[in-house]
Amino acid sequence: MRMTFRWFGPGDPVPLRYIRQVPGVEGIVSALQDLPPGEPWTREGMERHADLITAAGLRWDVVESIPVHEDVKLGRPDRNRWIDAWCRSVEQVGAMGIPVVCYNFMPIFDWTRTELALPLPDGSTALAYDDDALRRIDLSRGTGDLPGWAAAYDAQALGALLTAYQQIDEERLWENLAYFLERVVPVAESAGVRLAIHPDDPPWPIFGLPRIITDGAALERLVGLVDSPANGVTFCTGSLGADPANDLPAMVRRIGPRIHFAHCRNVLVTGERRFHEAPHPSRFGSVDMRAVLRALRDTGFDGPMRPDHGRMIWGEQGRPGYGLYDRALGAVYLQGLWEGLEG
Known part of the structure; x- marks a missing residue:
């Protein structure tokens, strides 16, 4: 297992020199954030980004993501x-020697929350989701009322996309994903890159849009669409763990060799389709992190892992869910847990 850390580029409030100080973190998960979806990446742009990472004594281990x-x-x-x-x-x-690309196939919206700074009893704040609150969000003005999406789509663009998706049900979306994978997986295989789809977050339909990468059956169907080691999964304990019906350790054991990247965070489920993010250790949330990591170890996982979203603690400001302190604690916890399982 290789411990990594998400970095959003030169504009990230968390500088690389601080990430370098987190014990055990040697790899960076990053992307060219300034490019619009669909624009191909250039070698020059990637080299400039990689040079910043290398100069900090780190390496670029995962691209997350190419939209x-x-x-x-x-x-x-x-x-x-x-x-x-x-x-x-x-x-x-592949030419840059980066082995993993994390991507997703969520219609319109990436990970979605209804609260970016939910106050917790310990004084920290966390990302949270409540399906009832989501239903009260008015999209007629674009995504301005959706936390974290203020600049994504104006009313006209969003309305056109929502109308187009009225013709797309789950099976049609599966067909379109299969079409995509049939064309990109051979290219990834030739380039020495492993593709790792991220589960839908949260793992259920939102705003009437289909979501298909939601449970164990979906992950098994996904890896079967194109039977290649290059076609794999980002196993996100927070996304999948938001649904209490998901047995995460069992899912790992069924698709283990096709898990190319692990996002490890905890969530506390507080009601039907309602949760907030929690400290990484198992006793604070609904995810049995020890059982998940045991399953990863038992199935031979040796890829990159990162502490996913963290709380904002100790008065830290910045990008919600991506502060330094709680994610650093998570990185150390996950490494300690892994060491204990290996002992």
Whole structure:
């Protein structure tokens, strides 16, 4: 297992020199944040980004992520040009020697929360989700009322996408994902890159949009769409753990060799389709982290792992969920847990 840490580039409030000081963290999970979905990555842009990471004494271990254009998810006639551009980016990733690309296939919205700073009893704040609160959000003005999405879509663009997705049910989305993978997996395989799809977060439909990477059956279906070691999964304990019906250790044991990247965070489920993020150790949340890591170890996982979202603690300001302190505590906890399982 290799411990890594998410970094959002030169504008990240958490500098690389601080990440370098987190015990055991040697790898960085990052992306070219300034490029719009669909634009192919260039070698020059990647080298500039990688040079910053290398200069800090770290290495770029995972690309998270190369966004998939909505036209691909919708199966529109021009999807092939967006898929070709995505493949060119993967080839550049391989040429740079970065072994893993994390991506997702969530329609319109990436990870979604209804509260970015829920006060917790210990004085920290955390990301939170409440399905009832989500239903009260008005999208008629675009994404401005959705926490974390203030600049994503204006009313016209979002309305057009929501209308287009009315024609896409779960099976149609699966078909479009299969079409995508049939074309990109051979390219990734040739480039020496392992693709790792991120589960939907939260793992259920939102705003009437289908979501398909939600449980163990979906992960097994995913790896079966294109039977190649290059077609794999980012196992996110927080995303999948938000649904109490998901047996995370069992899921790991069924698809273990196809797990190429692990996101480890805890969530506390507080009601039906309601949760908030919690400290990483098992006793604070609904995810049995020890059991998950035991399953990863038992199935031979040797890839990158990162502490995923953390609380904002000790008065830290910055990007919600991505402060330094709680994620650093999480990185050390996860390494200690892994050492204990190996002992």
